[in-house]
Amino acid sequence: MATLTINNVRKQYGNVEILKGIDLSLTDGEFLVLLGPSGCGKSTLLNMIAGLETISAGEIRIDQRVINGVHPKDRDIAMVFQSYALYPNMTVARNIGFSLEMRGQSKADRDSAVQRVAKLLQIEHLLDRKPAQLSGGQRQRVAMGRALVRDPKVFLFDEPLSNLDAKLRVDMRTEIKKLHQRLGTTVVYVTHDQIEAMTLASRIAIMKEGIVQQFAPPQEVYERPANMYVASFIGSPTMNFIRGTLAAEGDRLGVGLRSDGGPARFLPLHEAPAQADRWLGQEVILGIRPEAITCYDPTVAAGNPALVQVGCPVNVLEPTGADTITYIQLCGQEVVARIKPSDRMVEGENADFMIDMARANLFDPKSEQRI
Known part of the structure; x- marks a missing residue:
């Protein structure tokens, strides 16, 4: 050696x-x-x-x-x-x-x-x-x-x-x-x-x-x-990159998403980076792995404050056997989720998902470095 x-x-x-x-x-x-x-x-x-x-x-x-x-x-x-x-x-x-x-x-x-x-x-x-x-x-x-x-x-x-x-x-x-x-x-x-x-x-x-x-x-x-x-x-499917603005609601920091003609959403960060305050009001990129976006389960969500519920239209379902790769629309941006085969969804219909914000990353849209 x-x-x-x-x-x-x-x-x-x-x-x-x-x-x-x-x-x-x-x-x-x-x-x-x-x-x-x-x-x-x-x-x-x-x-x-x-x-x-x-x-x-x-x-x-x-x-x-x-x-x-x-x-x-x-x-x-x-x-x-x-x-x-x-x-x-x-x-x-x-x-x-x-x-x-x-x-x-x-x-x-x-x-x-x-x-x-x-x-x-x-x-x-x-x-x-x-x-x-x-x-x-x-x-x-x-x-x-x-x-x-x-x-x-x-x-x-x-x-x-x-x-x-x-x-x-x-x-x-x-x-x-x-x-x-x-x-x-x-x-x-x-x-x-x-x-x-x-x-x-x-x-x-x-x-x-x-x-x-x-x-x-x-x-x-x-x-x-x-x-x-x-x-x-690293990762397949690749990490989702969701454009938004770092915002505050009360004492919580999170990523604000807006969509033309659709409702705005606020995704609170479970643990904000130490230097996040200086990004308030500025554009950021939220990075989230597909497996951190799953079908909404009220029992699981009730015991985990990091899980955020969102309702989104389902665009495409790709069954792979072990799981189903699911393309959804979140505030006008295409996002990939990974759900269980037993979670029955229909293409073209709305469904409830939960995002594990404890697994979120924030990136600088200019330098592309993690914040």
């Missing part, structure tokens, strides 16, 4: 700056996921940790050792690629043990290490096969085994599941999680898949255009996103 520190790291190609000052710090055994769309710089950062890309500025340290100029083979890291990168003419056993062979380890030591890793990954029965005889999931396990056999300080994963079908991705995601729990090794994992990030990471670094937008545990990223970009990138 090892610590990993990335301090003000920059990457520039000519006049184009790809990474714009990245600061991240991992403790022993942490699982960091670099999350973001294509072109945000996450794979470039991973390649710089691996030594496959040079650093324009800043430094990277593993266990306090600066590795900026250290050759990739001397960094004590192991990388699992998206393409598996297996040697087609070698057996699974030799693919896994080849790095040890290159280091001059004895055959007995190599065989022992390969057997240990194969047992860990449950691929003992595949050791005599060639890569062409394996399924995608089996090839991915072999690629992981080749990394594990070296017992490195840091594991690097570059979108390792993107070539697998949907069900196999779920299975392999679980296997990677179990593997990390058993080994406790420091991991940096690149993906554009938010589900992978949420399920695997101890902390997520969400990137956009070479800048880390938020670096925090998955639940914090989900519940308290740093800005509207993070809020919209």
Whole structure:
């Protein structure tokens, strides 16, 4: 295991700056996921940790050792690629043990290490096969085994599941999680898949255009996103953004909504941000997750002051089995709710909903930062 520190790291190609000052710090055994769309710089950062890309500025340290100029083979890291990168003419056993062979380890030591890793990954029965005889999931396990056999300080994963079908991705995601729990090794994992990030990471670094937008545990990223970009990138369906005005009714602060030809609504905040007073009378954006808008239940609402009742027309119902995604109209703005399949509603009719304002976020409409 090892610590990993990335301090003000920059990457520039000519006049184009790809990474714009990245600061991240991992403790022993942490699982960091670099999350973001294509072109945000996450794979470039991973390649710089691996030594496959040079650093324009800043430094990277593993266990306090600066590795900026250290050759990739001397960094004590192991990388699992998206393409598996297996040697087609070698057996699974030799693919896994080849790095040890290159280091001059004895055959007995190599065989022992390969057997240990194969047992860990449950691929003992595949050791005599060639890569062409394996399924995608089996090839991915072999690629992981080749990394594990070296017992490195840091594991690097570059979108390792993107070539697998949907069900196999779920299975392999679980296997990677179990593997990390058993080994406790420091991991940096690149993906554009938010589900992978949420399920695997101890902390997520969400990137956009070479800048880390938020670096925090998955639940914090989900519940308290740093800005509207993070809020919209995480979660499906995405967070609702409802335009309104910060207003006061008596001693309560809340978001006032107006609609042409419809009644105004006041949605009281359960806990207003400390600096909310200075936003009084100004436009704000209320961020609320679809699952925080549910079918009105008077019994539940009576015991929870954070739940606010609203009546809204139902536009579209999308049953998904576990729940029903419901598009409603709230003061002229389309909002997405998530309701139970047993909550019978009819498209085109009005229905009562409740909004959990304890789960509300407020954003600055200009900077898009959370207030």
